[in-house]
Amino acid sequence: xxxxxxxxxxxxxxxxxxxxxxxxxxxxxxxxxxxxxxxxxxxxxxxxxxxxxxxxxxxxxxxxxxxxxxxxxxxxxxxxxxxxxxxxxxxxxxxxxxxxxxxxxxxxxxxxxxxxxxxxxxxxxxxxxxxxxxxxxxxxxxxxxxxxxxxxxxxxxxxxxxxxxxxxxxxxxxxxxxxxxxxxxxxxxxxxxxxxxxxxxxxxxxxxxxxxxxxxxxxxxxxxxxxxxxxxxxxxxxxxxxxxxxxxxxxxxxxxxxxxxxxxxxxxxxxxxxxxxxxxxxxxxxxxxxxxxxxxxxxxxxxxxxxxxxxxxxxxxxxxxxxxxxxxxxxxxxxxxxxxxxxxxxxxxxxxxxxxxxxxxxxxxxxxxxxxxxxxxxxxxxxxxxxxxxxxxxxxxxxxxxxxxxxxxxxxxxxxxxxxxxxxxxxxxxxxxxxxxxxxxxxxxxxxxxxxxxxxxxxxxxxxxxxxxxxxxxxxxxxxxxxxxxxxxxxxxxxxxxxxxxxxxxxxxxxxxxxxxxxxxxxxxxxxxxxxxxxxxxxxxxxxxxxxxxxxxxxxxxxxxxxxxxxxxxxxxxxxxxxxxxxxxxxxxxxxxxxxxxxxxxxxxxxxxxxxxxxxxxxxxxxxxxxxxxxxxxxxxxxxxxxxxxxxxxxxxxxxxxxxxxxxxxxxxxxxxxxxxxxxxxxxxxxxxxxxxxxxxxxxxxxxxxxxxxxxxxxxxxxxx
Amino acid sequence: xxxxxxxxxxxxxxxxxxxxxxxxxxxxxxxxxxxxxxxxxxxxxxxxxxxxxxxxxxxxxxxxxxxxxxxxxxxxxxxx
Ligand SMILES: Nc1nc2c(ncn2[C@@H]2O[C@H](COP(=O)(O)OP(=O)(O)OP(=O)(O)O)[C@@H](O)[C@H]2O)c(=O)[nH]1
Ligand SMILES: [Mg+2]
Numbered sequence: 161x162x163x164x165x166x167x168x169x170x171x172x173x174x175x176x177x178x179x180x181x182x183x184x185x186x187x188x189x190x191x192x193x194x195x196x197x198x199x200x201x202x203x204x205x206x207x208x209x210x211x212x213x214x215x216x217x218x219x220x221x222x223x224x225x226x227x228x229x230x231x232x233x234x235x236x237x238x239x240x241x242x243x244x245x246x247x248x249x250x251x252x253x254x255x256x257x258x259x260x261x262x263x264x265x266x267x268x269x270x271x272x273x274x275x276x277x278x279x280x281x282x283x284x285x286x287x288x289x290x291x292x293x294x295x296x297x298x299x300x301x302x303x304x305x306x307x308x309x310x311x312x313x314x315x316x317x318x319x320x321x322x323x324x325x326x327x328x329x330x331x332x333x334x335x336x337x338x339x340x341x342x343x344x345x346x347x348x349x350x351x352x353x354x355x356x357x358x359x360x361x362x363x364x365x366x367x368x369x370x371x372x373x374x375x376x377x378x379x380x381x382x383x384x385x386x387x388x389x390x391x392x393x394x395x396x397x398x399x400x401x402x403x404x405x406x407x408x409x410x411x412x413x414x415x416x417x418x419x420x421x422x423x424x425x426x427x428x429x430x431x432x433x434x435x436x437x438x439x440x441x442x443x444x445x446x447x448x449x450x451x452x453x454x455x456x457x458x459x460x461x462x463x464x465x466x467x468x469x470x471x472x473x474x475x476x477x478x479x480x481x482x483x484x485x486x487x488x489x490x491x492x493x494x495x496x497x498x499x500x501x502x503x504x505x506x507x508x509x510x511x512x513x514x515x516x517x518x519x520x521x522x523x524x525x526x527x528x529x530x531x532x533x534x535x536x537x538x539x540x541x542x543x544x545x546x547x548x549x550x551x552x553x554x555x556x557x558x559x560x561x562x563x564x565x566x567x568x569x570x571x572x573x574x575x576x577x578x579x580x581x582x583x584x585x586x587x588x589x590x591x592x593x594x595x596x597x598x599x600x601x602x603x604x605x606x607x608x609x610x611x612x613x614x615x616x617x618x619x620x621x622x623x624x625x626x627x628x629x630x631x632x633x634x635x636x637x638x639x640x641x642x643x644x645x646x647x648x649x650x651x652x653x654x655x656x657x658x659x660x661x662x663x664x665x666x667x668x669x670x671x672x673x674x675x676x677x678x679x680x681x682x683x684x685x686x687x688x689x690x691x692x693x694x695x696x697x698x699x700x701x702x703x704x705x706x707x708x709x710x711x712x713x714x715x716x717x718x719x720x721x722x723x724x725x726x727x728x729x730x731x732x733x734x735x736x737x738x739x740x741x742x743x744x745x746x747x748x749x750x751x752x753x754x755x756x757x758x759x760x761x762x763x764x765x766x767x768x769x770x771x772x773x774x775x776x777x778x779x780x781x782x783x784x785x786x787x788x789x790x791x792x793x794x795x796x797x798x799x800x801x802x803x804x805x806x807x808x809x810x811x812x813x814x815x816x817x818x819x820x821x822x823x824x825x826x827x828x829x830x831x832x833x834x835x836x837x838x839x840x841x842x843x844x845x846x847x848x849x850x851x852x853x854x855x856x857x858x859x860x861x862x863x864x865x866x867x868x869x870x871x872x873x874x875x876x877x878x879x880x881x
Numbered sequence: 882x883x884x885x886x887x888x889x890x891x892x893x894x895x896x897x898x899x900x901x902x903x904x905x906x907x908x909x910x911x912x913x914x915x916x917x918x919x920x921x922x923x924x925x926x927x928x929x930x931x932x933x934x935x936x937x938x939x940x941x942x943x944x945x946x947x948x949x950x951x952x953x954x955x956x957x958x959x960x961x
Contacts, residue, residue, distance in 0.1 A: 226915040262943050265916045379908075413905035416914035444927055444939070451928040451937070546946050550932045553948065559935075658909035658951070663928075663937055663944040 167332060168217040168249070169208065172237055172273060173257035174266050175223030176664050178285040180204075181315035182257055183220040186325075210329045211322075219251065225265070227272040227369075228377045235381040241276045242370055244385060253279045253332055255324070257315075260290040260297060261665075264420075264427055267306075271419055274338035275369030280308045281331050283324055287312040298430055305426045308336045316670070341422035346407020347414065350375050350400045357396045362388050375400050376415040443539070443665045450543055460547055463540075464566060467531045478523035486516030502705070510701030515694050524601070525574045525685055526678055528567055532578055533677045535563070537669035542661055549659070555640055556647025558584065558659045561591040565639075568598035569632070572842045576849055577681060586656040590646045592846055593858050596837050597635035597642070602778050606833045607631050609781060613802040614826035627827075631834050638835070638865070700775050703746040704783075712739055746772060760832065760870040761825040761878070763810060770832065777838040824877025828870040836866035889938070889955040894926050897961040904954035909947055917941050923960065 171179040187206030208218040224234045227241070243250030254273060258266040263284075274280060284290075284299055290312075303310040309327040313320035343351070354371045358364045364386055366374075373382045374397060386393055401411040409418075450456050490512045497504035535541045545559030552561050560582045568575030575595045582588040607628055616624040716739045720732055741747050750768035757767045765784070773780040784805070808820040837843065837859045847855035886901050900922045903910050910918075918924070918940055927944060928937040934949040 225912065228911075228915065262941065264941055265943065268915060268917070410905055412911050413903070413914060416905075416911075416917075416919060420917060420919055441942075444944070447928055447937075447944075451930070453929070453931045457931055542946075546928070546930055546935060546937065549946075549948070550930060550934050553934075658907075658912050659935070659948055660909050660912050660951070661946045663946055 165249070166215060166217055167252045168219060169328060169332075170219040170221055170240055170251040170254045171257055172221050172241070172254055172269065173223060173285075174225055174259060174262065174269060175662065177223065177257045177259040177266065178313075178315035179223065179257045180220055182255075182283065182285065182313065182321070183218060185315055185318050185321055187218050208325075211325050212329055214329070216252075216328075216332075224269065226269055227373065228380065238276075238370075238373065238382060239385075241273055241278055242367055250276070250278060253281065253328060253335075255281050255283050255328065257283045257285050259286050260284050260295060260312075261286065261293075263297070263431060264423065267423055267427070268416075268419060270306075270338055271341070271423060272369070272372075274340055275372055276367055277337065277369065279331055279335040280338050281324070281327050281336075282306065282308055282310045283315075283320075284310060284312045285315050287320065288314045288317070302430055305339070305430075307339045339426075341419060343418065344407070344409075346404055346409055347375075347418070349407065350403040353403060354396070354400045358386070358388065358393075364388065372415070375404065376411065378412060441665065443663070446666055447543065447663070450540070451546060456543075456547060460544060467528070470527055470531070475523035475527045479520050482516070482520050482522065486512060486519070490516070502708075505705060506698070506701060510698050510705075511694060513697070515690070515697060519686070522682065522685055524570050526682055528570060528574050528578075529678055529681050530674065532563065532567075533674040534669055537667065537674060539664045539666045542663050545661060546663065553659075555590075555643040556656070557587050557590055557643055558582075560584075560661075561587060564591055565595060565598055568595040568600060571600045571602070572596045572598065572839065573685075573845050574681075576842065576845050579849070584657040584659070586647070586650060589650065589850060589854070590643050592849060593646060593854065594639040594643050596839070596842050596858065596862060597639045597835065599632040599635050599834055600839075602776065602839070603631070603833050605778055605781050607830055609802070609805075610826040610830050613805050614821060614823055618823075627830075631830050634831065634834050634869075697775060700746075700772060700779070703749075704741060704744050704772060706745060707743070708740055712736075712743065715739075741768070756867075759875065760828045760867065761822075761874040762829070763808075763820050765808075766820070766825075766829065770836075770838075773833075773838045775838075775840040777833055777836075780833070822881070824874045824881060827877055828874035831873045832866045832870035834866075835862060835869055837862035886956045886958050888953050889926075889957050890936075890949045890952040892926055892957065892959075894929065896959055897923055897925055898957035899923050899960050900955060901958050902956040907951055907954045909951040910954055913945060913947065916943070916945065918945075918955075924957070 171183055173179050183204065183206060186208045204220040206218050206220075207215050209215050219240065221237050221240060224237045226234065227238050228234055238244075241250060241254065256266070256270040256273065258270070267282075270280065270282060282302075284297065284302075290297060299310045299312055309331055311320055311324045311327050313324055315321075351368075351371050354375060358371070358374075359366055366382075366386075370382050373380045378401075383390075383393060383397065388396075404411045404414060450459055490508045493512060494504050494508045497507060532541075535544065541560075541563065544563060547559065548562040549559030552558055561579075564575045564578040564582070566575075567578050572595045575598065576592050579588050579591045579595070582591060611624050611627050615627050713736045716736050717732065720735060746768055747764075750771055751764045753771070754762065754764040754767045757770065762770065769780040769783040772783045805821050806819070810816050810818050810820055843855045843859050846858055887898075889898075892898060900918065900920050903914065903918070903920065905911055905914060922940055924938050924940040926936060927939045928946075930936070930946075935946045936949065936952055937944050937946045939945075
């Protein structure tokens with residue numbers, strides 16, 4: 161064996177069998193572990209030191225039921241095993257991690273993998289469960305029959321990892337291959353035909369196992385990797401499948417039938433003792449309650465209520481703490497920088513203010529992710545998806561979209577991160593794209609300001625509450641049809657997966673794993689705050705701050721001294737700030753694009769507010785505060801801002817002298833904010849989770865949608881009034 | 882006693898069934914077949930979601946949920 165290259169070993173297996181747990185045990189490298197089919201989407205590598213001191217690369221692959229290469233996960237698995245993934249060489253050995261409770265189904269995957277010609281060791285994981293349940297599986301007999309080492313392991317407690325390491329060390333020398341079925345004549349002929357057409361005539365680099373994939377799977381992703389173009393290869397593949405059909409085998413069913421026909425005699429007597437436990441499992445009994453039509457739903461609603469209540473109540477004090485800390489830090493830093501007003505403004509208003517406003521969401525995100533991790537680790541998440549599926553299926557989504565979308569009402573960012581639990585790429589993509597329509601808590605200040613200023617005083621608390629509800633509902637109302645449209649119009653490379661979902665056995669969650677997941681998502685969030693968000697706030701700050709000729713301040717002070725000498729120094733400073741803002745780059749830009757927003761009833765000051773809030777929608781409050789000459793330190797409860805807004809008049813144009821803010825304008829602002837993608841962080845997260853193109857599309861699409869809806873609201877409102 | 886084949890979406894909870902026919906062209910069913918849901922396999926209907934869709938079946942010790950429209954492509958007969 162060549163010694164210049166480090167040997168590599170891959171872990172494959174059905175979802176949720178303990179691959180990642182084993183990986184962590186063997187490499188000592190912690191990483192995400194979840195009790196939800198398909199959590200590990202990317203391939204992870206670590207170093208494993210064998211007992212003889214040799215170091216091998218260990219690769220953790222996503223869980224797959226088969227190698228049919230329909231889903232992304234399966235495709236990754238086939239590519240790695242066949243040596244077609246980015247770093248080329250196929251692994252020197254695979255460890256198939258098998259759940260002892262589902263031996264038959266798990267060995268199907270092992271059998272498919274053996275066709276790719278990789279040496280194999282089987283880890284019979286969850287051996288503790290087998291012992292507890294009294295399953296007696298003769299691993300030695302299994303080893304003899306299968307022709308590869310079979311080692312009982314308990315990935316949770318490290319049991320059996322020593323024996324596994326020894327077996328792997330030996331197997332790297334002896335290179336044992338799992339017994340393979342002897343295929344009937346019809347299959348052999350079809351494979352021969354494919355080999356001749358593709359390998360001999362067209363020079364494709366394909367292994368026997370990959371030819372099988374091309375033959376047995378109608379939609380195999382292996383086909384997309386061929387050099388032979390689609391119009392040329394399609395007839396070949398169709399012809400091969402026809403041959404199979406003429407030989408008496410339904411092509412779609414052939415592999416499952418034949419492979420199980422081969423595996424069953426090897427396993428039947430070994431599994432016989434298992435038959436004794438045909439009775440209900442504990443999980444099934446728990447599900448009698450948790451999946452009950454009435455009680456199950458009640459428990460679910462109650463559970464969601466507790467989760468989201470906690471997101472607000474538990475996180476509240478921490479958020480206040482962060483807010484207070486950010487304020488103190490601002491004052492502290494500001495104190496040092498009084499000599500250089502520009503630097504002071506950059507540090508205090510720009511960096512500390514902007515990044516601080518983002519960091520405030522950290523506690524909410526951690527609380528939400530604590531619950532998501534808990535629900536996943538126990539196995540409840542699949543049940544939640546089961547209960548909610550019907551609500552989503554009509555629009556091409558599935559039940560797994562529920563929790564991410566609900567989370568998005570707190571904040572779209574954790575919601576979008578939570579879509580990682582959706583294994584269907586198409587449903588995941590749609591869920592990410594509609595998540596920003598769920599009204600997040602950052603919109604609340606805008607609603608509260610507008611409702612407090614223009615609705616509550618005139619129409620009372622009941623209508624105010626109703627308006628608040630309507631603002632939260634409008635996004636949901638549009639999200640359904642949007643999802644449906646996306647489902648029908650997404651490009652075909654975003655493939656959909658059949659919705660068959662395993663309801664895994666309930667498991668006691670391990671706190672250490674939950675802690676690790678929280679640490680990972682928390683640190684990701686903070687890194688984002690320090691990079692993307694920080695950069696964006698600085699840009700917006702600069703656009704609002706420059707240019708800043710000193711003559712302007714002098715001029716404003718001079719006129720103020722003449723016309724209203726009673727102004728306090730603070731009020732005077734606000735006037736100066738407002739004057740600077742008006743002729744800042746953003747101010748000029750606001751005046752230029754105001755005509756675009758005129759049909760929605762906005763003047764140039766609101767337009768600036770809208771434009772400045774694209775990095776983070778809360779900015780509208782402080783921007784309106786500056787533009788209407790109050791100074792930036794304003795929050796939505798401030799009576800001053802409310803009264804100033806209601807007194808504001810059009811300065812020029814056809815409606816000069818009329819109030820800027822009336823009911824239709826207030827509603828139109830709220831609708832705009834309810835629908836618009838005014839959140840740089842969300843755009844960045846979408847770009848990271850999907851692609852920049854999607855992020856840009858989502859940004860422009862939602863902004864256009866918001867504009868149309870705001871214009872309609874204003875125009876209909878004015879027409880009614 | 883003649884055994885009448887039934888569609889899986891029409892059967893009631895509780896009771897043991899045996900698969901008689903599957904439409905392997907349906908991607909959901911093709912997936913279930915790779916997990917061992919083949920003709921002659923025994924199964925139980927264990928749960929129904931609140932609106933009757935999706936349903937959960939148990940076979941070979943694993944619980945899988947599938948939608949009614951896909952369940953309609955599986956035929957079973959009662960065996961107890
Ligand atoms: N009782 C028991 N539980 C285990 C064992 N190994 C893993 N688990 C639990 O099984 C669950 C899934 O483990 P993971 O390591 O995430 O499984 P995986 O195969 O990586 O899952 P996917 O990446 O989603 O396919 C976790 O809750 C583990 O704590 C074991 O040997 N015994
Ligand atoms: Mg994993």
